[in-house]
Amino acid sequence: MATDDQAVSGVVLTFFSTASAVGKTLLSCNMASELARQGATVVLCDLDLQFGDICNYLHLSPDQTIADAQESMKRMGSSFDIRECLTPYMYEDTVFQVLAAPLGLDEAYNIETDSVKKIINELRMIYNYVIIDTTSMFSNVNMMLLDLSTIVTFLGVVDFIPTIKNMKIGATLLTQLNYKDKVRLVLNRSNAKTRIGMDDVEKLLGQEFYHILPNDFKSATRSIQDGVPLVLADRRTELSRALRDLVSRYTNRPYYDDDDDEGYEGDVPAHEHKKSWLGKLFSK
């Protein structure tokens, strides 16, 4: 079991928002899938502890969850191996691991922030990327996760005034916490019908959106029904391209348009991921 914080090296990508149903789970599943598809080792962690959706979105039935991980870690001490608490997701040649949310609310309630921190630090010693799906609140667990993250995708939709007000509160706090350099403001469902202008929202937030994803309810719904993320199953849609584009911006590997996958080396050795600007900047 890892105890030395200096030894950690995996990149932690967290998806956070101040409203629910903005696409955190959809984006985190697709981010994990695309990075794994490119050959990186990836673990996707469901830290929406009470109402986690990752296993539903991926059609997984986990034998073990983060609740089992916490219990085993306390019982086994240094012989604890987090890999025994993960569930593999497989689609064609793509494989990544999932740390499932607890199955019951009582178990969720009893998850301790310190255990989550130890588990994430353990995972980042094993995997190139630790992808974290969260809930929409500034809770103790989320504050700890934001702190240890390499990049925080702060996700928003432009729909109702209260959503935008809460985005402003969130953006302000993230700036006050000095996280501005690692926060990427991402707009999801950009072309959904709304009376609120994107420019007005950017003015209010005092920053531009780093990345914009289109609204595509049909594709999003189908991917959840099929249990296969869009970047794996439905690569030609605009939403799938925008999701892959976000991944390529994070890994600093050029965007490619692989309608026919010609000329693209799909499998990138794991060490190549560590050489990205992100890996170089943040690896310890």
Ligand SMILES: Nc1ncnc2c1ncn2[C@@H]1O[C@H](COP(=O)(O)OP(=O)(O)O)[C@@H](O)[C@H]1O
């Ligand atoms: N770009 C999009 N276009 C259309 N529907 C989307 C898009 N992104 C997410 N959705 C849908 O919005 C709903 C909420 O997404 P989800 O990822 O569960 O949000 P969160 O995890 O933030 O609560 C889901 O039904 C999902 O299919």
Ligand SMILES: [Mg+2]
């Ligand atoms: Mg969710």
